[in-house]
Amino acid sequence: MDQQKDSGIQEFIDGVCHDIGIDVLPADQQEALRQIITQDLNAFVGERVFFSLSTDKRSELEKIIRDGGQDQLDEFFASATVDLSAILQQSFELFSMKWRQEAADMIASVS
Numbered sequence: 001m002d003q004q005k006d007s008g009i010q011e012f013i014d015g016v017c018h019d020i021g022i023d024v025l026p027a028d029q030q031e032a033l034r035q036i037i038t039q040d041l042n043a044f045v046g047e048r049v050f051f052s053l054s055t056d057k058r059s060e061l062e063k064i065i066r067d068g069g070q071d072q073l074d075e076f077f078a079s080a081t082v083d084l085s086a087i088l089q090q091s092f093e094l095f096s097m098k099w100r101q102e103a104a105d106m107i108a109s110v111s
Contacts, residue, residue, distance in 0.1 A: 020103035
């Protein structure tokens, strides 16, 4: 399941990279930008999930991140009262729009 999820995320990142046209860059710059996009995606989705939680749940999650392990984190999200799928879908859509805009701004600044 994790491999399938990782594959789906990689496909999403590939789609964002294609949408913003990084294929015109040299390979080393493409890889560097791909890493930036991946890190940005992790932060973007993490922030959206975190702020969708109640204050008590946020505190609980912070404690698990600080003191717990992956099993506790998995348990936490399995019992979370938020619709993670909807949040992820919306996050992916917003993230795509964000990077398309950033790419357009970068292109405009060098034109």
